[in-house]
Structure formats: structure tokens, C-alpha cells
Amino acid sequence: MPTQDRSLSGRVYRVLLMAYPKRFRKEYGPPMEQAFGDLCREQLAGAGMVGLLGLWVRTLLDLVRSACVERRSGFSRVNGEEATLRDRRLARAGFALLLAPLFFVVASLLKYGLGVGLLFDPLESAFLSDPERLRVFNVVSPVVFLGGLCLALALNAFALLRLGVGREGSAVVGTVRLETKWVNVAVIAVSFLLLTTLVGYVFLENFAHR
Amino acid sequence: MGEGVRGPRSFLPLTPAVLHILLALADAERHGYGIMREVEDRTGGDVRLGPGTLYGAIKRMLADGLIEESGERPDPEMDDQRRRYYGITDFGRRVAGAEAERLAGLVRTARAKKLITGPRYLPEGV
Numbered sequence: 001m002p003t004q005d006r007s008l009s010g011r012v013y014r015v016l017l018m019a020y021p022k023r024f025r026k027e028y029g030p031p032m033e034q035a036f037g038d039l040c041r042e043q044l045a046g047a048g049m050v051g052l053l054g055l056w057v058r059t060l061l062d063l064v065r066s067a068c069v070e071r072r073s074g075f076s077r078v079n080g081e082e083a084t085l086r087d088r089r090l091a092r093a094g095f096a097l098l099l100a101p102l103f104f105v106v107a108s109l110l111k112y113g114l115g116v117g118l119l120f121d122p123l124e125s126a127f128l129s130d131p132e133r134l135r136v137f138n139v140v141s142p143v144v145f146l147g148g149l150c151l152a153l154a155l156n157a158f159a160l161l162r163l164g165v166g167r168e169g170s171a172v173v174g175t176v177r178l179e180t181k182w183v184n185v186a187v188i189a190v191s192f193l194l195l196t197t198l199v200g201y202v203f204l205e206n207f208a209h210r
Numbered sequence: 211m212g213e214g215v216r217g218p219r220s221f222l223p224l225t226p227a228v229l230h231i232l233l234a235l236a237d238a239e240r241h242g243y244g245i246m247r248e249v250e251d252r253t254g255g256d257v258r259l260g261p262g263t264l265y266g267a268i269k270r271m272l273a274d275g276l277i278e279e280s281g282e283r284p285d286p287e288m289d290d291q292r293r294r295y296y297g298i299t300d301f302g303r304r305v306a307g308a309e310a311e312r313l314a315g316l317v318r319t320a321r322a323k324k325l326i327t328g329p330r331y332l333p334e335g336v
Contacts (some may be wrong), residue, residue, distance in 0.1 A: 020262070028265040031242050031294055035261045038243040062260025070266055 009040050009052065013059070019067035087159040087181050094152035094187035101145040101194045108201075145198055152191045156184040218305040221274070222312055227267040230257055232276065232298060232306040239280045239297040242268070268296065276302035 013036045017029050036059065043051035107119035117124075127137040162177040224232070234240060234248040246259050259267075271277045280295040298306070320326050 024266075024269065028269065032261040032265050034293065035242040035246065035264070039246070039261075058258060059260055062262045066260065066262025066266045070262075 009056070010037050016060075016063055019063060020070050024070050087184055090155045090159045091181075091183040091187050094156045094184070094191065097148035097152040098187065098190055098194065101149055101198065102190070104141070104145060105194055105197050146195070149191045149195045149198070152187055153195070156187045156191070159184040160188070216274075218301070218308040221276075221305045222309055224305070224309045225267070226257065227259060227263050228271060228276070229306065229309055230259065231264070231267055231271065232302055232309075235277060235296060235298040236303065236306065239282070239295045241293040241295050243293075245296070271302070272296075275299055276305055 010033060014029075014033055017025050017032065020029070039055055039059075040052060043055045047054070103119065104123070107123055110116040110118065111120035127133045160179050160181060162175075162179065230249045230253075231245055233252070234245045240248060242261070242264055246261075246264060250258050268277065272279065276299060277296045278299050280297045282295070317326070
């Protein structure tokens with residue numbers, strides 16, 4: 001029975017280690033599991049199930065506290081390589097989210113500004129000419145276009161902005177650091193431009209006097 | 211890493227976990243569970259390091275050059291090969307010494323102000 005309890009505790013603890021950042025878990029997960037297994041054995045031998053229960057309470061508190069510390073240090077500590085990789089991933093995701101609205105806006109501008117239907121005509125024949133497809137397009141497009149642009153903006157703003165809260169004497173002080181990462185800035189600029197264009201278009205179509 | 215960039219005093223005050231780990235490693239190389247046991251035994255159960263706190267501190271102490279992972283195993287025949295042993299570095303020893311001096315200064319001040327008077331806190335020979 002004690003061996004079963006120990007191995008069950010070990011399995012549960014292994015799952016709970018998911019609370020730590022991946023890199024930390026990969027490096028220190030196995031020795032942490034081993035140390036916890038040793039503690040379980042010691043408690044079961046010395047105080048039985050009561051001891052094991054006490055160990056679990058202490059370990060859970062320790063896990064919550066230390067996982068928060070590791071996750072926070074992962075964000076605040078400037079790990080240059082990791083931060084650059086993450087920001088590039090965010091820029092790529094933002095760029096992917098931009099593609100659909102960018103295509104729509106460019107196609108519309110070419111069609112209605114210059115009379116070039118090269119991009120808009122296939123779109124029109126695929127979605128806008130059939131009533132059923134038009135209905136789906138009208139429902140899906142605001143989500144894809146506006147939602148995608150807002151998400152691209154938010155993700156890349158997260159890459160550029162570093163927010164901090166600290167104490168200075170009795171005052172709570174908030175800080176905002178703006179980093180210049182040009183790929184993320186470019187995604188934000190294009191997202192903002194497209195968002196302005198689409199919102200402006202929606203406004204003109206629905207509210208402006210004709 | 212820590213020695214080249216920062217002096218021992220720049221690490222002070224140490225967190226309780228870091229100081230206890232340095233004290234545990236001051237006289238012998240130990241693995242994680244060994245450190246936990248030594249700390250608990252030495253403090254009479256007042257301080258118990260959990261695995262998360264222990265290995266979080268170990269990660270930072272390795273990066274700061276206060277401890278190092280040991281390649282040698284005290285008794286390979288008797289031990290699990292997966293265990294990692296850690297030892298204190300010379301720099302870690304100097305940092306621990308500086309922290310001990312800082313704490314001793316605080317104790318002297320507390321004694322001078324009669325905040326601690328019991329025999330347990332009196333200097334040896336008094």
C-alpha cells in the first residue's frame with residue numbers, strides 16, 4: 001500500500017509540474033520528481049498517511065509560489081534569445097492574421113479606386129454573387145477581419161510593451177517600457193491602417209449622409 | 211558569471227533559501243534531497259525547502275556562480291546515477307561569508323540595544 005501511495009503521489013506530482021515553464025521543467029523536472037519521491041518515502045515511513053498528507057499540503061503551497069516566481073522571472077528577466085524568438089513568432093502570427101483583411105482592402109481599393117478587378121472579381125464570384133454565401137460572408141468577415149486585426153495589434157503590442165508595477169515608498173508605481181522591434185512595429189502599423197480603413201468604410205456605409 | 215561582474219556584497223541580503231543552501235553545501239557536496247534534509251535537520255524542522263523553491267534557487271545560484279554541479283559522486287555504488295550533486299564555489303563561499311558577517315552585525319546591534327538577552331544569544335564564555 002505505501003508503495004502504491006508513493007507512486008500515485010509521484011505521478012500526480014509529475015502532472016502538476018506542468019505549472020512550471022517548459023524550459024525549467026525540462027531542466028529540473030526529473031530531479032524535482034526524485035526529491036519529491038524521496039520525501040514521500042520518508043513521510044510514509046515516519047508518519048504514514050498523515051505525514052504524506054502534510055507533505056502534499058506543503059508541496060502544493062511550494063508549487064504555487066515557486067511556479068509563479070519562475071513564470072514571472074521568465075517574463076521579466078531579459079533572456080535576449082528567447083524574447084527575440086517569441087517576438088518573431090508573434091510578428092509571424094500577426095502577419096498571418098493580417099493577410100485576409102489586407103487582401104480584402106487591397107482588392108476593394110483596386111476595384112473601386114482604380115477600376116482594376118484583378119483581385120476583387122474572383123472574390124465577388126466566389127462569395128458575393130450567391131445570396132447564401134453572401135450571408136455567410138457577412139457573418140464571418142467581421143470576425144475574421146476585425147477580430148484578426150485586433151488580435152494582431154494586441155499580440156504585437158504585447159511584444160513591444162513591458163508593463164511593470166512596483167512600490168516606491170508608500171506609493172504604487174506603474175511603468176511602461178516601449179521597445180523598438182521593427183517587425184512588430186510594422187505589423188502594428190499595418191494592422192492599425194487596415195483597421196482604420198475598415199472601420200471608416202463601415203462608418204461611411206452605415207452612418208454617413210448620402 | 212557572478213564573480214566577474216558583481217562583488218560578493220552586491221548579492222546581499224541573500225534570500226533565506228539561498229543562504230540555507232549555501233550553508234548546506236559549505237561542508238559537503240549534496241544532491242537536492244540531501245540539501246532538504248540537511249536544512250530541516252539543522253533548523254530543527256523550522257525551515258523546510260520544497261522542491262520548487264529548492265530547484266528555483268539552484269537555477270539562479272548556478273547562473274550567478276554561487277554553486278556548481280559536481281561531476282563526482284561520493285559513492286557511486288550506493289547512489290542513484292540520476293541524482294545531481296551540487297557543491298559551493300569559492301565565490302559562493304565568499305558570498306555566504308559576507309552574508310554571515312552582515313547578520314552577525316545585526317545580532318551585535320540587537321544585543322547592544324538589549325533586544326536579545328537570553329543566554330542562548332550571549333557570546334561564548336559569558
